[in-house]
Amino acid sequence: MDKKYYLFVNGKKIEVSEEIYKVYWQEKNHENYLKQIDKKNHLLLFSSLDQDGHFEGNVADDKCDLNKVIQTQIMIEAVRDAVSKLTDEEKEIIQSLYYNDETLRMIAKDKKISHPAMIKRRDKILSKLKDLLKDH
Numbered sequence: 732m733d734k735k736y737y738l739f740v741n742g743k744k745i746e747v748s749e750e751i752y753k754v755y756w757q758e759k760n761h762e763n764y765l766k767q768i769d770k771k772n773h774l775l776l777f778s779s780l781d782q783d784g785h786f787e788g789n790v791a792d793d794k795c796d797l798n799k800v801i802q803t804q805i806m807i808e809a810v811r812d813a814v815s816k817l818t819d820e821e822k823e824i825i826q827s828l829y830y831n832d833e834t835l836r837m838i839a840k841d842k843k844i845s846h847p848a849m850i851k852r853r854d855k856i857l858s859k860l861k862d863l864l865k866d867h
Contacts, residue, residue: 806867813863821856
């Protein structure tokens with residue numbers, strides 16, 4: 732007897748393949764994990780904005796350290812500048828890892844190289860970025 736897999740779509744129970752079921756729950760669990768990290772780090776979401784695009788009323792001003800905000804903005808600009816100095820392939824790897832939440836294994840598979848080779852490549856890129864950022 733084969734096990735059947737179901738997902739609820741618009742309140743309706745739909746039978747799906749085992750692969751679809753597992754991918755759905757993997758993504759759902761990853762999404763929940765990211766939400767927990769955001770909550771832990773007190774991340775402000777766009778949904779916190781009022782209709783005019785301000786955080787007014789949603790953020791207590793007494794907790795805002797203006798110097799830290801400015802330092803963070805300066806560092807963000809420094810990182811953007813450093814990333815812009817990478818090769819296209821290096822930028823693509825950084826984009827995949829840190830913006831698209833892809834794993835090293837996924838990227839290695841796409842690039843048809845081994846996982847250890849991708850680890851070395853990532854470490855080399857991060858070392859390059861560290862050198863570019865050493866004056867900040």
